[in-house]
Amino acid sequence: MKTRIIGKDLKVSAVGLGCMGMSHAYGSQSTPDEAKRLIETAIEKGCTFFDTAEVYGEPDCPHHNEEMLGEILRPYRDQIVLATKFGVRFDLSAPTLNKPIIPDSRPENIRKSVEGSLKRLQTDHIDLYYQHRQDPDIPVEEVAGVMADLIKEGKITHWGLSEVDEDIIRRANAVCPVTAIQNRYHMMYRNYEALFPVLEELHIGFVAFSPLANGLLSGAYNAGSTFNENGDHRKTMPQFQVDSYEKNRELFSLIQRYADDKNATPAQIALAWLICKKPYIVPIPGTRKLSRLTENLGSADIMLTAQEISEIDKALDDMEMSDVFGGAKLVKR
Numbered sequence: 001m002k003t004r005i006i007g008k009d010l011k012v013s014a015v016g017l018g019c020m021g022m023s024h025a026y027g028s029q030s031t032p033d034e035a036k037r038l039i040e041t042a043i044e045k046g047c048t049f050f051d052t053a054e055v056y057g058e059p060d061c062p063h064h065n066e067e068m069l070g071e072i073l074r075p076y077r078d079q080i081v082l083a084t085k086f087g088v089r090f091d092l093s094a095p096t097l098n099k100p101i102i103p104d105s106r107p108e109n110i111r112k113s114v115e116g117s118l119k120r121l122q123t124d125h126i127d128l129y130y131q132h133r134q135d136p137d138i139p140v141e142e143v144a145g146v147m148a149d150l151i152k153e154g155k156i157t158h159w160g161l162s163e164v165d166e167d168i169i170r171r172a173n174a175v176c177p178v179t180a181i182q183n184r185y186h187m188m189y190r191n192y193e194a195l196f197p198v199l200e201e202l203h204i205g206f207v208a209f210s211p212l213a214n215g216l217l218s219g220a221y222n223a224g225s226t227f228n229e230n231g232d233h234r235k236t237m238p239q240f241q242v243d244s245y246e247k248n249r250e251l252f253s254l255i256q257r258y259a260d261d262k263n264a265t266p267a268q269i270a271l272a273w274l275i276c277k278k279p280y281i282v283p284i285p286g287t288r289k290l291s292r293l294t295e296n297l298g299s300a301d302i303m304l305t306a307q308e309i310s311e312i313d314k315a316l317d318d319m320e321m322s323d324v325f326g327g328a329k330l331v332k333r
């Protein structure tokens with residue numbers, strides 16, 4: 001597996017593993033045995049970058065993902081980079097399947113979160129600690145100050161920000177250097193490409209979350225696909241509605257054309273497009289299935305030239321597509 005450096009010195013595999021779906025949002029949680037097999041296989045294949053968050057769970061077990069990962073990753077702790085997140089909780093009173101997010105980055109809450117994550121992850125330090133969402137009541141400078149203290153105390157070694165714009169990145173980085181942003185980024189959601197210049201100027205990595213558009217870009221789903229009514233958020237996502245498949249036909253053909261040409265799968269092309277675009281982009285696709293893990297990690301070996309990337313970009317610029325999920329609603333504390 002190829003590696004990349006994000007920020008000034010954080011070495012990670014070119015493809016990471018997003019672990020959220022093992023505990024949250026995709027209909028069924030992985031059993032500890034399934035997750036162990038998947039994560040150990042990922043490590044065997046050279047994946048060293050594991051992404052979780054304190055809120056990846058369901059109401060009956062809100063920290064399911066960190067707890068499960070802590071147990072599984074303990075024997076491998078010094079071989080891997082462990083990333084987790086603080087600063088939000090779900091509004092469980094909401095009737096919707098996809099619960100709104102309540103931000104809370106009060107310093108005392110961050111302190112509570114970091115201690116909880118360290119305990120659940122069975123470690124004495126977090127390698128990359130992200131603020132999950134901005135808190136409109138707490139200036140990012142104050143959050144960055146807490147991060148600087150946590151770094152001094154050795155509880156975290158690097159920090160980052162999720163779903164942020166240039167202003168927040170600059171203000172945060174001025175107080176405590178930021179290693180990576182983690183924003184939504186895939187072929188149907190390219191809004192954050194505008195951040196490339198600032199990321200390059202400040203030497204900040206871009207961890208691309210939901211890089212397969214929640215699985216759609218793999219081509220494995222069609223108008224007949226059904227999703228678990230009770231827990232699979234794709235049920236309500238615009239890109240998985242019956243009429244979206246027709247609207248995205250041109251996109252699927254473009255991806256398939258490159259897949260045929262490169263002897264790759266559509267998911268691998270969608271991921272390679274991110275990896276080959278910039279040396280500081282690291283996608284973190286999520287899966288609960290071994291075969292898909294192998295497929296997704298294999299994207300690190302698919303080469304798209306600068307010219308091919310630019311041809312794909314041009315085609316995407318002019319393409320009609322369905323709407324795509326843009327994240328849960330943020331509500332006030």
Ligand SMILES: NC(=O)c1ccc[n+]([C@@H]2O[C@H](COP(=O)([O-])OP(=O)(O)OC[C@H]3O[C@@H](n4cnc5c(N)ncnc54)[C@H](OP(=O)(O)O)[C@@H]3O)[C@@H](O)[C@H]2O)c1
Pocket residue numbers: 017018019020021026051052132162163182183208209210211212213214215216218220267284285286287288289292293295296
């Ligand atoms: N910072 C944030 O706010 C934020 C938000 C969302 C996600 N994330 C992080 O980003 C990670 C990835 O995002 P995501 O899980 O939302 O979206 P994603 O990686 O784009 O897609 C995951 C979905 O696609 C399916 N899938 C994965 N590989 C596939 C393949 N090769 N073929 C067919 N289907 C495939 C998975 O199903 P199976 O499990 O059934 O394979 C899962 O339902 C998460 O795990 C999480 O760590 C962060």
